[in-house]
Amino acid sequence: MKQKQQKEREYLFCKNSKKAAMLGMFTAVAMICSYIEAMIPVNFGIPGIKLGLANLVVLLVLYMMGTKDALIVSVLRIILTGFLFGNLFGILYSLAGGLLSFLVMWILKRTGKLRIISVSVAGGISHNTGQLLVAALVVENYKIMYYIPVLLIAGFLTGLLIGILSQEIVLRLQKFMKNSSV
Numbered sequence: 001m002k003q004k005q006q007k008e009r010e011y012l013f014c015k016n017s018k019k020a021a022m023l024g025m026f027t028a029v030a031m032i033c034s035y036i037e038a039m040i041p042v043n044f045g046i047p048g049i050k051l052g053l054a055n056l057v058v059l060l061v062l063y064m065m066g067t068k069d070a071l072i073v074s075v076l077r078i079i080l081t082g083f084l085f086g087n088l089f090g091i092l093y094s095l096a097g098g099l100l101s102f103l104v105m106w107i108l109k110r111t112g113k114l115r116i117i118s119v120s121v122a123g124g125i126s127h128n129t130g131q132l133l134v135a136a137l138v139v140e141n142y143k144i145m146y147y148i149p150v151l152l153i154a155g156f157l158t159g160l161l162i163g164i165l166s167q168e169i170v171l172r173l174q175k176f177m178k179n180s181s182v
Contacts, residue, residue: 023061023069030057030077031084038085049154052124052162054081058102059120059166064173067106074102089138093131100130116170117163124159125152 033053040051054077062070078098082091104126108119128151136144 019065019069022065023072026057026061026065026069026073027076027080030054030073031081033057034077034081035085049151050158052127052158055101055120055123055127055159056162056166056169059105059116059123059162060169060173062105062109063116063166063170070106071102074098092138093134096134097127097129097131101127115163116167117160120163120166121156121159124157124162125155128152128155 031054033056037050037053057077058070058074061073075095075098078094079091082088082094086094101123105119105123108114108122114122129148132144132148132151136142
């Protein structure tokens with residue numbers, strides 16, 4: 001009996017260690033994506049618009065590992081990159097956008113009726129909306145909401161691009177996992 005319990009503990013430890021390593025790897029990749037995106041000298045002519053490369057990683061984790069794991073990666077990435085490369089307001093804006101985006105993506109994924117591209121588009125739109133709402137609260141001026149049509153279009157376009165990339169990566173990884181002995 002003791003030997004069986006010991007083997008179960010070893011199995012759980014190994015499984016948890018692998019999962020922790022995977023989450024660490026995905027968090028690191030998401031942080032690298034955030035850093036690379038900050039270094040890209042692309043100016044869309046509109047302040048605050050970014051491609052959202054780190055959301056690619058969050059979507060992959062959401063679809064391949066699960067909700068809790070994706071939330072962990074998302075929040076850790078926001079906090080760590082905020083402390084490393086940003087400031088407190090950056091963390092606040094990113095958390096507002098990231099958490100609203102994650103909530104919307106989780107709800108839509110859970111319905112099972114939408115593909116990853118649609119979920120990503122909704123995530124991009126809600127991310128920009130969350131950040132704009134926090135900005136309106138911080139500056140105490142709700143006229144900033146006139147900016148929302150521009151951010152909705154930007155969220156749609158960037159969400160579409162990230163969704164297409166995510167779908168392709170998930171399909172290829174699933175095919176790889178199915179055909180390999182990993």
